Amino acid sequence: MRIGMTYDLRDDYLAAGMSEEETAEFDKIGTIEAIENAIRTAGHETVRIGNITSLVKRLASNESWDLVFNIAEGLHGFGREAQVPALLDAYQIPYVFSGPLVQAVTLHKGISKHVVRDSGLPTPxxxxxxxxxxxxxxxxxxxxxxxxxxxxxxxxxxxxxxxxxxxxxxxxxxxxxxxxxxxxxxxxFLPGREFTVGIVGNSSDARSLGVLEVVLLADSEPDVYSYHNKANFENLVEYHAVDDAEAQKAAEVALACYRALGCNDAGRVDLRSDGNGLPNFIEINSLAGLHPEISDLSILAGKHGVNYQQLISSILNAAIKRLGLK
Known part of the structure; x- marks a missing residue:
């Protein structure tokens, strides 16, 4: 297949004068290269499209693709992560990851918690x-x-x-x-353990890749998995692959939340346990970071025996199956 790639390149926005924190969600060139190599290794042709502005120009010139691997975060508004999927829907071009409705709902943490709570699932x-x-x-x-x-x-x-x-x-x-x-x-604020759960697949086929416990070290900002702690995770955070009873419950809750929110292809769910050891939904990342070395989903997959090529291939195959593509 000819697979287009939509993304927001961090260097472009830094060059335009935005700060390190403002561009924290955008992707480094290494992420784009790693995804591209994985897609090509899986047997497909790739085309780098870039951000929504580039996508608009290429659609206006009648360019199309068999599938788009979309990791564009967008810049403005609660619909920023929904903009590229909505545009691709308008042109009837299939894409990887969730559609515009889910991207908008999951970006707004309050709305996503309403859905989770109303589905009878635990959240603070x-x-x-x-x-x-x-x-x-x-x-x-x-x-x-x-x-x-x-x-x-x-x-x-x-x-x-x-x-x-x-x-x-x-x-x-x-x-x-x-x-x-x-x-x-x-x-x-919940006082218990902090988990993140990787999920791949759709609907009844969705499955947990495993559970990672986030452990803050002595010199970290205490009690919170903060921007500072994430940016300096090599010295401030340890990630432990876990499979005890509480971690298994975290995977169960995460999978139920993923399905309740209608996510597609892959995502990552963050949870924290209450005083009774029950993991609660905190938020979901329906466009989880995919840097091969520093993104939580990639770290999680690796610690559970899934290498980067297998991770990207499983996401891609989930989308191909969901969309009925060959």
Whole structure:
């Protein structure tokens, strides 16, 4: 097949003057090269398309592809991850990963938690703060946890995200509202173990690749898998492949959430256990990072015996089967 590749290249945005944190979700050239090599090794031709602006130009010139491997994160709005899938839908071009509805729902952590909670699955009690006037109305027991409602890669998550009193709640929420220009998700802080679960497949065929426990080391920002800790994970974080009873429950909950949200082809679900050892849904990454060495999904797969080529091939094959392609 002739497979196009849509993505946001981090170097392009850095060159345009954006900061390291602003571009944290975008992909390094090494990620693009690794995915491209894996697709070619699987027997397909690849075409680098790039970001949505490049995609628009190429569609306008009547270019098409048998399939698009889409990892474009987008820049603006709650629909930023939905823009490329929506455009491809309009041109009836099939693509890998979830469609525009799912991408928009899963980017907005508040909406995704509504879906998960209403599906009867465990997630911490929460509220979404849209403006500073709403902060005083938060009626949840401390400690709490706050983060931007629609960011990834730990953006906006710092040591101040764990909140112990009303003054700290006011300050943290005001800072996040001002910095990220979007609502703030406030939820009950859970004291237990932190897991991330990789999933590949669709519907009843979806399966867990395994469970990774995130363990923060002594010099890390405590209690939170923050932007700083993620960016310096080599020295601040350990990742343990786990398969005990609590980890197995995490995989069960993650798979149920993945299906409830209607995700396609692959994703990664983050969970944290409550005081009783029950893993709760925190968020889902329907466009999980795919850098072969530093992305959580790739690390997770490797620690469970799935190499990078196998990971990309399994994602690609899941999409091909779902779409009925040959």
């Amino acid at each position: 009690a929460f509220a979404v703060v849209n403006c500073r006037e709403e902060i005083a109305g938060i009626d949840l027991p401390y400690p709490l946890f706050a983060k931007p409602v629609a960011e990834g890669t730990g953006k906006g998550v710092t040591a101040a995200s764990k909140i112990t009193d009303s003054r700290m709640l006011q300050t943290t929420c005001e800072n996040l509202l001002a910095t990220f220009k979007q609502p703030v998700l406030v939820e009950t």
